[in-house]
Amino acid sequence: MKKSTxxxxxxxxxxxVLHLVFDLLAGSISVIIGADxxxxxxxxxxxxxxxxxxxxxxxxxxxALVNKKSGSRIMWFxxxxxxxxxxxxxxxxxxxxxxxxxxxxxx
Numbered sequence: 052m053k054k055s056t057x058x059x060x061x062x063x064x065x066x067x068v069l070h071l072v073f074d075l076l077a078g079s080i081s082v083i084i085g086a087d088x089x090x091x092x093x094x095x096x097x098x099x100x101x102x103x104x105x106x107x108x109x110x111x112x113x114x115a116l117v118n119k120k121s122g123s124r125i126m127w128f129x130x131x132x133x134x135x136x137x138x139x140x141x142x143x144x145x146x147x148x149x150x151x152x153x154x155x156x157x158x
Contacts, residue, residue: 052147057147057148060143060147061140061143061144061147063107064107064140064143065140066100066103067100067104067107067136068136068137070097070100071136074093074096074097077093078090078093081093104135104136107136107139108131108132108135108136108139111131111142111143112128112131112132114142115127115128115131115142116128118146120146121146127142
């Protein structure tokens with residue numbers, strides 16, 4: 052797998068975590084200053100991101116089950132299922148970014 056593909060997958064993997072942090076900060080600030088229209092926009096983006104998050108988690112659950120290089124596939128399945136978006140970046144780092152199964156090519 053190309054390094055650029057791994058980076059794109061990593062960005063897509065970290066996006067829900069970064070969005071959660073942004074939502075918490077922006078939501079807190081908008082409550083303090085009383086910006087109701089901004090809260091509605093945050094809610095709309097949160098609906099999209101939550102849908103995306105479930106698609107991402109489902110994809111990683113399937114990937115964890117079919118990954119033959121991992122000796123603990125069931126453990127990863129339950130860890131991703133329970134840990135959700137907090138564990139997925141760790142799985143990406145260990146099994147996509149660092150793994151030789153997806154060797155980086157310089158194409």
